[in-house]
Amino acid sequence: MHSTFGQAAWRKSSHCATGDACIHLAPAPQGAVRLTESSDPSGTVLTLAPATWRAWRRAIGDGRLPRPDAEPGPGGRLLLRSPDDQGLVVTTTTAQWEAFAAGVRDGEFDRPAG
Template identity: 45%
Template sequence: MTELAWQKSSYCGEGESCLHAAAAPDGTVELTESSDPARTVLTTTRATWASWLQALKAGDTSAAGIEVEAAPHDGIRIRSAETPSHVVTTTSKKWHAFVLGAQDGEFDHLAGT
């Protein structure tokens, strides 16, 4: 099994758990919450990932293929059309850190661009 090079936003504090993203060898992009004991992984195509990053840069939280919704207790749920049964749950603080990193282009390379 290939070890993925997981990356978190530079806006996450040192040593803090956060949303982590990685490019997989099969050409997909994976997203997980590092503090999730179940290690749920959302998988999406690079094209969907690129579209989502563009939406985040424009201030929109969702794009075709990825849905973001509020959850109880200051939570955020993220799901992909490619793996709708895999729901990544995080906090609004960690989500905000991820979005800031996405807006700064920190995850653009995962889209293969």
């Protein structure tokens, strides 16, 4: 499933509910990926270096949050950070994270489309 924010070809999990309120992923230069949450009012976009993205996929595949990059926040939200983007935070819901994680486990983001 594709959406366009700016120039990037963003993808969301097929497990995401109807609409664009989901975690979206797009390719970035040098094998990195960009991640955003379309309903996050800050509009923050994280860049995950290839090694970080591999670590996230491994953790998600094992049924874990990619710690310390993802942690519970106030009001049942999840706060996502990238060690590659100091200080930036993407805020999402548990349901949106679970839809994204299901897509990761299904291999939907193994090779983000360019």
